[in-house]
Structure formats: C-alpha cells, structure tokens
Amino acid sequence: MRQEFERCLKAAESGDADEQLNLGYMYDTGKGVRQDRIQAVKWYHKAAEQGNVEAQYNLGVMYATGEGVNKDDKQAEEWYRKSAEQGFVDAQYNLAEMYANGDKQDQIQAMKWYRKSAEQGDAKALNNLGVMYAHGKGVKQDLNQAVACFRKSARQGDADAQVNLGDAYYTGEGVNHDPKQAAEWYLKAAEQGDAKSQFNLGVMYLNGEGVNQDLKQAEEWFRKAAEQGNAKAQVSIGTMYAFGDSVNQDLREAVHWFRKAAEQGDVDAQFNLGEMYYNGEGVKKDLKQAEEWYCKAAKQGDAIAQVSLGTMYLHGKGVKQDLIKAEEWYRKAAEQEDAEAQISLGTMYYKGMGVKQDRNQAVEWYRKAARQGHKRAIQNLKDLGESP
Known part of the structure; x- marks a missing residue:
C-alpha cells in the first residue's frame, strides 16, 4: 500500500x-x-483546476462539510457547478439540493438540476423531482408526473420514493386510489427500515386496509417504527398496551411509550399521558403531572385536553380553582365545536361562573352542543323552555 502511495x-x-x-x-x-x-483538499484542488470532474465534486463536498477547509457554501456551489456542467450526476444532485434547501433557495434552479441528475437515472433525484411536481415547486404542479417520477425511483429501490408512491396510492393523488398497491410499496420501504412506512403499514394492518386485518402484524410494524423514534408509532404501540390489543394489557408499558412520544411533542401522546396521570393508570396518580401534560396538548390545540384542563380549573383538581381560566379553556375547545366544552361554557354563562351571568349566551352554547346531538344540552334547553 505504501508503494502505491x-x-x-x-x-x-x-x-x-x-x-x-x-x-x-x-x-x-x-x-x-x-x-x-487538509492534504486531501490540496490535491483535490490541483486536480479540480485541471478540470477533473470528480475532483471538482469532491472539493465541493469538502467546502460544503467544512472538512479540511473552512466551510464555505459559495465555494461548494461553485465547484459543484463546474462538475455538474460536465455532467457529473452526484454534483448535479448536490447542486440541486443546495438550491432546494440552502440559504439562498431557488426552486427553478433546483428543478433544473434535479432533472439533469434524474435524466441520468439517479434514484434520489427522481424522487425529489417527483416531490417538486407534487408540490408545484419550481414547476407547475403535476401529480401524474410526480407519480411517474416516484415510480421510476421506487423501482430502483429508493425507500423515500417507495413511501411517496405508497402515499399516492393511499390518497389517490395522481393515481387511482389503491390501498393494496399502497401496502405493497410501504412494505418495500418498511423492509429497508423506513420508519414512516413501517408506521403506515401498521395502520393498514390495524384497519384492514389493502391487507387482511392482523393486529399482531400491526403491533410488529408499530414496534419497529417506535423503536426508531417515530412518535405516531409510539402512540399506537402505547395504545395497544393500554387496551390489550394483540398484546397483554400493560399500563406501565403504555405509559413508557406515551412518554417517549409526548417528549417529542406529539399532542395525542401528551393528552394520553395526562390521562394516565389523572387516573393513576400505569403510574402513580399525580394531578399536577396530569395538568402539565394536558396543558402541553391544550396549547397545541387539542380540544379534549382543553376540556380536561378547563374541568380541572373549574373544580380546583390538581390546580388552584380558577373560573376565569376554566372559561378560557372551555371556550377554546367550544370554538372547535367540542360539544362537551360547549355545554360546560353554557352552564358557566347560565350560573355566572367566571363570566357575567347571561341566559342568552347560555342558550346559544347549549344549542351548539344540542345540534351535535348532545343529550344533556337538549335537556337543558327543554328545562329552559327553549327549542334545540
């Protein structure tokens, strides 16, 4: 080896x-x-200045990553361009990435270079070209073209394209709705370890969409995705443990998975974790912790969490009683058409709790809940001599 050097x-x-x-x-x-x-940059530079296409690309990578040289996106772009203009496919792809995602974005230029790379058969470029067509970035939106690109890339084994093609079949965008085809493409990506497709496949097995319903298979795919940190999968596996679906019921395991997802900011997990603390399921009952997790979910707009938080403030459970805060949280949920929040807000107006007593406002909110079929709201209106 030394002699070769x-x-x-x-x-x-x-x-x-x-x-x-x-x-x-x-x-x-x-x-x-x-x-x-540093020596690598020196010799790449010498070769690049002589027009060596691969050296130009490698030099671009060094400037882009700051290895052996100070990071310099402008220099990276220049060297990628020199290489790309000579037809080097990896340089074309990296140049497109800089235009698509860099500080100075130019979607038209990104489209141009993705296309050049794709025309040489680069699978990742083909997938990204499909994404550009799907979202109308740098080109007029064309879902049929997007699917065509995803398909070419997916057939080369690109996991991202396989997921995107699966999504297209699942939603029927750019192609006929076909859950069976969706499941097949998700499976190809899932077997490559793609967490999103593993979760999607779990959902399909859970619901029997495109595949025969199989809770055991659903649990297995959810677990694979959850172990890679997919928050939605963590919620799903937690829910399976909470209810004993295809696994032995284990509330502590449910809490474990809900917490992992909640700490990633997943709103469903935050609410579920709040519920576990509120009811003392799988964890020691702790109303303060319940309030904290409900609050996180509520601030993300979760209506049920907003109702739960409103109820805690209304009755002073785990928090100091605060009728004004109770009304605020009920109102947020009520404006999202949550019937339970609407009847609670109506009752606060009827009794003058945290708000000025107002029979008309009470009737208005009861009616909103009644129109959703809420039986107690209907009864309250009857008791007041009002029509639903």
Whole structure:
C-alpha cells in the first residue's frame, strides 16, 4: 500500500490530474497514508483546476462539510457547478439540493438540476423531482408526473420514493386510489427500515386496509417504527398496551411509550399521558403531572385536553380553582365545536361562573352542543323552555 502511495504521489507531483484525484482520495480516506483532510483538499484542488470532474465534486463536498477547509457554501456551489456542467450526476444532485434547501433557495434552479441528475437515472433525484411536481415547486404542479417520477425511483429501490408512491396510492393523488398497491410499496420501504412506512403499514394492518386485518402484524410494524423514534408509532404501540390489543394489557408499558412520544411533542401522546396521570393508570396518580401534560396538548390545540384542563380549573383538581381560566379553556375547545366544552361554557354563562351571568349566551352554547346531538344540552334547553 505504501508503494502505491509513493507511485501516486510521484505522478501527482508531475501534474497527472487523475493521480492528483487519487492522492486526494487516499488522504481523504486514510487509505495507504495517514488520514489528512487538509492534504486531501490540496490535491483535490490541483486536480479540480485541471478540470477533473470528480475532483471538482469532491472539493465541493469538502467546502460544503467544512472538512479540511473552512466551510464555505459559495465555494461548494461553485465547484459543484463546474462538475455538474460536465455532467457529473452526484454534483448535479448536490447542486440541486443546495438550491432546494440552502440559504439562498431557488426552486427553478433546483428543478433544473434535479432533472439533469434524474435524466441520468439517479434514484434520489427522481424522487425529489417527483416531490417538486407534487408540490408545484419550481414547476407547475403535476401529480401524474410526480407519480411517474416516484415510480421510476421506487423501482430502483429508493425507500423515500417507495413511501411517496405508497402515499399516492393511499390518497389517490395522481393515481387511482389503491390501498393494496399502497401496502405493497410501504412494505418495500418498511423492509429497508423506513420508519414512516413501517408506521403506515401498521395502520393498514390495524384497519384492514389493502391487507387482511392482523393486529399482531400491526403491533410488529408499530414496534419497529417506535423503536426508531417515530412518535405516531409510539402512540399506537402505547395504545395497544393500554387496551390489550394483540398484546397483554400493560399500563406501565403504555405509559413508557406515551412518554417517549409526548417528549417529542406529539399532542395525542401528551393528552394520553395526562390521562394516565389523572387516573393513576400505569403510574402513580399525580394531578399536577396530569395538568402539565394536558396543558402541553391544550396549547397545541387539542380540544379534549382543553376540556380536561378547563374541568380541572373549574373544580380546583390538581390546580388552584380558577373560573376565569376554566372559561378560557372551555371556550377554546367550544370554538372547535367540542360539544362537551360547549355545554360546560353554557352552564358557566347560565350560573355566572367566571363570566357575567347571561341566559342568552347560555342558550346559544347549549344549542351548539344540542345540534351535535348532545343529550344533556337538549335537556337543558327543554328545562329552559327553549327549542334545540
């Protein structure tokens, strides 16, 4: 290996661009010589200045990552462009990524370079081209074209494209609605370890969509996704433990998974964890903890959490009684058409609790709940001599 390095060094010093590239690669990877990224940049630079397309690309990577040189996106873009204009597919893709996601975004340029890379068959570029068509970024929205791109990429084994193609079949966007095809593409991605598709496949097995209903299979796919940190899957596996669906009921395990998802900000998990603390299920009853988790979910707009929080403030359970806060939380949920919140808000107006007593407002909120079929609201209106 040392002899190969010496040979390569001699040729590189004599100006051979290919050997300069090779020498840069040896320094970059520590192959045949001690790894030295600064030396790697030096030799990539020499080869790149002679027009070596791969060296130009590698130099772009070094500037983009700040390895062996100060990070410099402008320099990275310049070297990617030189390489991309010579048709180097990886450079075309990276240049497109910079335009799509960088500080100075230009979706039209991103589209241009994704297309060039895709035309050479690059699977990731094909998928991203599909995303651009799907969302109308840098091009007129065209769901049929999006699906065509996803399909070409998916057939090459790109997991992201397989998920996107599965989503298209599931929603019927750009292709006929076909849950069976959706499940097949999700499975391909799931088997590659894609957490989103693992969760989606779990949902399909849970509901019997595109596959025969199989709670055991649902649990297995939810678990795979949950163990990778997918919050929705963590909620799903937690729910299965809470109710004993396909697994032995285990409320402590339910709390474990709800907590993992809740700490990621998942609103359903936050509410569920609040419920577990409120009822003392799988964890020691703790109304303060319940209030904290309800509050997190409520602030994200979860109507049921808002009602639960309102009720805690109304009765002073786990918090100091505060009728004004109770009314505020009930109102937030009531404005989302939550019937329980509407009747509670109506009652607060009827009794003048936390608000000025107002029979008309009470009737109005009772009617909103009654129109959703809430029996107590209907009865309250009858008691007041009012029609639903």
